[in-house]
Amino acid sequence: MSFKGFDRQTYIVDSAKAFGDRRISKREFLRRMGVVGIGFSGFASGLLGNPFRRSLGKPAFAADIALPEDQVKFLKEVGGKYKGATVRYTSEATPPTVVLNQIKDQFTALTGINVEVEIVPLEQVLAKATQDVQGQLGTYDLYYLDQSWVATFSQDCIDPVQYTKDKPDLAMPGFDWDDFSKPLVEGLAKYDGKMVGVPFDIPIFILMYRQDILEKHGIKVPTNYAEFTAAVEAITQAEKANNMFGTGLQAKSGHYSLECDWTQAVWGHGGGIFGADKHFTGNDEAGIKGLQWYQNLLKNAPAASTTSTWDGQFQMMAAGQCALVQSWDEFFPGLDADDSKVKGLWQPAKPLQSEAGLRGTDKVGFGEIPNLGHQGGSIMGLSQYSKNQEAAWIFMQWACSKEIMTQCTLAGGFAPMRISSFADERVKAKAKVMPGTTRHLETVLWTIDNVMASEPDMPLWAGYSNNEIPTELGKLLTGQDYGGDAKKCMDAVAAMIDAKTKDAGLL
Numbered sequence: 001m002s003f004k005g006f007d008r009q010t011y012i013v014d015s016a017k018a019f020g021d022r023r024i025s026k027r028e029f030l031r032r033m034g035v036v037g038i039g040f041s042g043f044a045s046g047l048l049g050n051p052f053r054r055s056l057g058k059p060a061f062a063a064d065i066a067l068p069e070d071q072v073k074f075l076k077e078v079g080g081k082y083k084g085a086t087v088r089y090t091s092e093a094t095p096p097t098v099v100l101n102q103i104k105d106q107f108t109a110l111t112g113i114n115v116e117v118e119i120v121p122l123e124q125v126l127a128k129a130t131q132d133v134q135g136q137l138g139t140y141d142l143y144y145l146d147q148s149w150v151a152t153f154s155q156d157c158i159d160p161v162q163y164t165k166d167k168p169d170l171a172m173p174g175f176d177w178d179d180f181s182k183p184l185v186e187g188l189a190k191y192d193g194k195m196v197g198v199p200f201d202i203p204i205f206i207l208m209y210r211q212d213i214l215e216k217h218g219i220k221v222p223t224n225y226a227e228f229t230a231a232v233e234a235i236t237q238a239e240k241a242n243n244m245f246g247t248g249l250q251a252k253s254g255h256y257s258l259e260c261d262w263t264q265a266v267w268g269h270g271g272g273i274f275g276a277d278k279h280f281t282g283n284d285e286a287g288i289k290g291l292q293w294y295q296n297l298l299k300n301a302p303a304a305s306t307t308s309t310w311d312g313q314f315q316m317m318a319a320g321q322c323a324l325v326q327s328w329d330e331f332f333p334g335l336d337a338d339d340s341k342v343k344g345l346w347q348p349a350k351p352l353q354s355e356a357g358l359r360g361t362d363k364v365g366f367g368e369i370p371n372l373g374h375q376g377g378s379i380m381g382l383s384q385y386s387k388n389q390e391a392a393w394i395f396m397q398w399a400c401s402k403e404i405m406t407q408c409t410l411a412g413g414f415a416p417m418r419i420s421s422f423a424d425e426r427v428k429a430k431a432k433v434m435p436g437t438t439r440h441l442e443t444v445l446w447t448i449d450n451v452m453a454s455e456p457d458m459p460l461w462a463g464y465s466n467n468e469i470p471t472e473l474g475k476l477l478t479g480q481d482y483g484g485d486a487k488k489c490m491d492a493v494a495a496m497i498d499a500k501t502k503d504a505g506l507l
Contacts (some may be wrong), residue, residue: 009134012126019123026263031463041378052379066108070173075110075398076171079169079172082391083112089119089395092145094201094378095330095414097405099398107398113391127321129153138385141392145379146198147188151457154191161195163393170390172397179402179420182446183452185370187498188377197381198400199417203330204452205264205374207349208442210323210342213239225293225354227267228324235323236300247297247324248316249305253474259465260374262333262473265290267370267453274365274456278507280497281364282469283490286356291486298477306478318342326352329447332440344433348440351447366461370451379444412435415444460504461501468496484489 011032018030022365067075091092091097097119120128129143133156145153164171184199209221214231217238222228232246239245250257263273280285285440298305302321304312314331316322320342325331335346351372359370380400386392398404406421408414413436421427422445431439455461475481476489501507 001186003115006338009130011043012130015129016266018060026398032466044448046155060346065103065403065407067401068174071398071401071403071430074172075107075394079111079391082388084114084392085388085391086116086386087141087392087395088116088118088139088382089142090120090125090140092125093119094144094413096405097144097202097407098344099411100404101440102411103404103407107395111394113395115185115395132383132385136385138383138387141381141383141386141388142396143197143381144200145381147377147379149377150189150196153381154194154196156384158197158384158389158393159195160198160382160393160396163382167393170393171399172394175397175401176420177360179418181417181419181448183448184377184417186452187375187452189379197379197475198396200400202375202376202379202415202417202448203328204376204415204444204447205260205351205372206332206440206447207326207344207351208317208324208335208440209349210345211347212345215324221349222324222352224355226355227504228326228352229293229296230430231302232297232324239323240416243302243321245302246300248308248313248322249297249301250293250308250310250313251298251301251305251474252307252312252470253475253478254467254471254502255309256466256470258470261292261327261457262294262312262469264358264374264453265294267350267358267374268354268356268372269293270359272359272364272370273368273483276363276365278365278501280494280501283487286359287490288486289356291476295477295484302503303495306474306485317346320345329444330413333436333438334441336437337435350443351451360362364454366458367454369400369452369454372449372451374453375448376456383442406501409438409441411436413440415441415448419445444493456505460500460506464497464500468500469492472496 015029015032015065018024021378065259092402097117101117104117107115125144128140133153143153143157147476160435161177180199181432184202188199189195189197212234214221217234219234221230222231233245235244238457252258266282266287269286269290271284271290275281302316304316308329313325313327314334317325317331320337320338332348336341336343353372361369364370380396382393382396395456402418402420405418406424406427409416409421410430422441427438427441430437472489472493476486482489498507
């Protein structure tokens with residue numbers, strides 16, 4: 001199928017609306033997006049059709065903001081010139097977006113600039129942004145962009161670093177571009193050398209463990225896959241009668257959460273998803289070892305694992321049904337909530353090391369980065385077509401400033417984008433057992449800076465990661481097909497994916 005630019009955008013908008021109205025399935029929506037070259041990070045695609053983020057605890061209400069005096073002066077004097085303007089931003093319900101929506105009136109009080117934050121399901125975010133750039137409407141001044149959309153919208157967004165240079169009178173004092181983590185800037189916010197927006201959200205895998213259970217059985221905190229396996233098996237054997245298992249999984253058939261677990265298992269055993277020749281490699285020796293390892297984990301996890309996404313996995317942790325998990329860092333603050341049955345019992349640790357060694361980026365395809373910390377992230381972009389561009393830029397700087405990003409973290413314990421936020425004394429003061437704890441963030445920062453992993457960057461990936469891979473894995477893990485044979489399952493997946501990749505002209 002061939003599209004001109006305008007027709008392509010219309011197709012995206014119509015498809016997103018059809019999915020939102022439930023006239024087409026998620027599978028069909030992702031297929032259509034693959035046809036027109038629109039990808040989703042696997043993390044984001046798992047949120048499609050859901051108006052809410054993972055229900056792992058709500059952010060606390062943010063406190064009054066204490067900006068530096070020079071920034072207050074800037075907002076009053078420079079921002080005040082745009083009093084009465086209205087800045088519009090559309091986003092899915094990321095933790096920082098939820099907090100921004102809470103505190104936006106504090107920005108308006110200083111500048112007189114009104115802010116409308118529209119929180120909608122992710123497919124609607126895509127439809128609204130696409131329709132806006134198609135007609136160059138300027139309906140929205142700021143865009144939420146999944147990392148897989150950065151290339152698509154790069155020409156429609158203003159390079160914020162260049163904008164700072166071009167309009168120095170609009171540059172907020174102390175904004176400090178060097179304060180953003182370099183791996184986040186490179187991995188999320190840049191395309192073809194251009195800065196498309198500002199990093200805004202970064203869920204990432206870390207290891208989490210029940211300290212009391214490990215101590216009870218004299219088990220040290222595992223650092224690699226072999227140690228993790230031994231610990232999981234020992235805990236299951238000792239505690240199964242108490243409805244406690246070694247681990248809990250997000251292994252729901254046909255859901256992206258299962259693909260997340262599988263991807264990390266493959267990377268951790270020295271494998272990759274695609275080879276340098278762009279053929280699927282999950283069926284090679286390393287890939288099969290990773291899947292077989294995961295099959296064994298399933299024997300040491302609650303039966304509900306095969307019907308659970310990340311929400312279910314979190315509930316297993318919060319209910320005291322498992323002792324070791326390698327999964328999303330966003331789980332951690334909710335484990336210390338006042339109503340948690342395991343408050344203070346879980347501890348964070350670095351992701352498991354790979355005894356086999358990691359596959360090099362020169363040996364994989366489509367921009368894949370095999371590593372230890374599976375990530376999914378987003379950025380905030382400034383629209384080329386905004387009718388209130390300068391007012392929007394002032395709000396964007398405020399929203400992404402050190403103090404505001406720190407407030408987002410303080411309100412919920414979520415990982416910040418700013419290096420200084422990790423080091424902020426207020427953030428460190430919450431590194432203890434309490435609601436919205438930040439005691440996991442030292443581990444998160446290390447993971448981002450040292451072992452951040454990324455799935456392939458290709459339009460068809462959203463479909464593969466939500467359909468072919470987790471569907472066939474589900475058949476294997478639930479005994480519906482393949483007779484427990486990991487190799488047979490992965491060979492079938494390889495045939496499916498290679499055929500579709502070839503049909504798309506990518507092989």
